[in-house]
Amino acid sequence: MISISKLLCDLDAEGDGLRYDAADDSEKPQITEEKQQRPVVVWNATRRCNLYCSHCYAGAETEAATGEFTTAEAKSFLDQLADFGAPVILFSGGEPLVRDDLVELVSYAADRGLRPVLSSNGTLITRETAAALRDAGLQYAGISVDGLPERNDRFRGEEGAFDAAVRGIEHCLEVGLKTGLRYTITEANAPDLEGVVDLLVEKGLDRFCFYHLDYGGRGAEIVDADLSPQAKREAIEQVADLTLAYHDRGEEIETLLVGNYADAAFLVEYARETFGEAKARAVYEHLERNGGDPTGERIADVDYQGNVHPTQFWQGYSLGNVRDRPFGEIWDDELNPLLEALRNREEHLRGKCADCQYQSVCRGGSRLRALAETGDLFAPDPQCYLHEDEVRGEGGPVVGGAAD
Ligand code: SF4
16 A cells, blocks of 8 residues: 555655654554564455445455355454464455354454454445454455446446445444545546535545455456556545645645555655655655555455455455465465565566566556556556656656665
8 A cells, every 4th residue: 555645745644654664653543563574464255245335355256155154254354363463454345245254253353453444335334344354353344436426336337326335334333433436537537526425525434445456366367447557646646636636725645655666766756846855755665655456465365265365355365265274374385486586576577567666666556457468467557557767767866776
């Protein structure tokens, strides 16, 4: 995750300790340095969902799948994560709220010292559920909305899904549960972005996460709906402009980008253009501490059957199953070829990524997109929208390493 509000507006938020090693400096509660060494774990608690979204990375279905964890198995898995020292468990899906034991599992995770957070389509969150999740120790609910009503409902395959999600957001806010928007930007919904932000700011929301489309699950079937690199660049510029505009009006809106580390490079360029070289350097230094794309290192995924993946989007490759081996053993297996490749990717990157001046803040972007588009794990990310002169450092001093 890349926090635009932190980088451009110096807005401090919970979680920045994970992203920028700022735990000691921050006034907000942060995750300890020891736990920062471990990955945030996304858990697809179920494959079942009450909606059928066209971009679902988990390929969720409306019918129950076989092999999902029982409550006892889920607790044993949470024990594995706690023993390993994972800082955060993100309950995802499918739609996690279709599990009857969600509140019990959130409570168990919190008791075991994991920070429980939730990713949901929001449509099943009543006021009572929101209160129960808060009381169980849930720290954050990220609720997906992918456009204004017409576009969102088309995307999500159900009329009324937008209104139901907004009601879910309202219920979370009413009970004091920290809540944010998740918005996957595609060609179909880019025009609604500003309208959705304005509407939800009115409702009191102050955290917005913008996701790039990654090519996993059903996302791979709608690659054509992804924005062109130029349109992507314009969308991210719009998000940065919006963040600055809200900040100038005195609103503390946290804005995050997920899924394309060319955004990191772009934000350095944006900061240089908007504020000058000193700010660009400060942004670059923060991003260097963030370390670029976290796949296979600072983020992990465990699916509804217990298979471990390098991220939630990489569902097609299993590193092992937590029913057979503890999560920590699978994650620390240095002999796994994909983990080894991802953790040492700098040695193998090809094409524009190999020579890019922003490699240390991006690390070649999404290896999954490169693989899906070209069959080559180390090819350039096809959705890098950086201009050639920016990649090569022409037209301005290289920020960071080479200039120091
Ligand atoms: S060229 Fe590669 S390393 Fe550079 S910003 Fe683009 S994706 Fe990242």
